[in-house]
Amino acid sequence: MLKATPTRLPEVLVIEPRVFGDERGFFFESYNRAAFRQATGIDVDFVQDNHSRSAKGVLRGLHYQLHQPQGKLVRVTSGRVFDVAVDLRKSSPNLGRWAGVELSADNKRQLWVPAGFAHGFLVLSEHADFLYKTTDYYAPAHERAVAWNDPQLAIEWPLAELTQAPAVSAKDAAAAPWAAAELFD
Numbered sequence: 269m270l271k272a273t274p275t276r277l278p279e280v281l282v283i284e285p286r287v288f289g290d291e292r293g294f295f296f297e298s299y300n301r302a303a304f305r306q307a308t309g310i311d312v313d314f315v316q317d318n319h320s321r322s323a324k325g326v327l328r329g330l331h332y333q334l335h336q337p338q339g340k341l342v343r344v345t346s347g348r349v350f351d352v353a354v355d356l357r358k359s360s361p362n363l364g365r366w367a368g369v370e371l372s373a374d375n376k377r378q379l380w381v382p383a384g385f386a387h388g389f390l391v392l393s394e395h396a397d398f399l400y401k402t403t404d405y406y407a408p409a410h411e412r413a414v415a416w417n418d419p420q421l422a423i424e425w426p427l428a429e430l431t432q433a434p435a436v437s438a439k440d441a442a443a444a445p446w447a448a449a450e451l452f453d
Contacts, residue, residue, distance in 0.1 A: 329388015347396030348372030
C-alpha cells in the first residue's frame with residue numbers, strides 16, 4: 269500500500285510506502301507496479317535504474333531530456349537530499365514553477381517526477397545514495413540543463429545547511445538560464 273500526495277505541482281507526487289519495522293530492522297516494497305498504479309493512477313514502464321553517490325554539498329541538475337523525455341521515480345537509500353522538479357511544459361499553468369521535497373533514508377519517501385519536468389537535487393548529509401527508475405533511456409544528445417540558481421526560478425535550496433557553495437559539475441555550471449531554456453510543447 270502506497271500513499272501518493274501531490275506537491276504544489278499536482279503532477280509531481282510524494283510517494284510514501286508502507287514500512288514494516290521492528291527491533292530487527294524494516295521491510296518495504298520500493299516499487300510494485302500495481303500498487304503504484306492504484307495509488308497514483310499512473311501506469312508506466314520503467315526501462316532503466318540508476319544509482320549515484322554524492323558527497324555533502326553536491327548539487328546535480330536541473331536536468332531533462334528534450335527528446336526521449338524521462339519520467340523518474342527517485343529515492344534515497346543512504347543520507348538525505350533536497351529534491352527539486354521544475355515544470356518545463358509550455359502549455360502548463362505551472363510553467364517555470366518548482367516543487368522541492370526532502371528525501372532521506374530515514375523518511376523513505378520517493379518522488380515521482382513526470383516527463384516534461386527538469387530534475388535536480390542537493391545533498392544535505394555527509395553523502396547520499398540516490399536511486400531512480402526512468403521511463404526512457406538516457407540519451408546524452410538530448411540532455412539539457414537549466415541553471416539551478418536562476419533568479420527567475422527562485423528555487424529555495426536549503427543552502428544554509430552547507431558550509432560552502434554547492435559543488436556542481438562543469439556542465440551544470442554552464443547550464444542555460446531559464447530565459448533561454450528549451451521547453452516541452
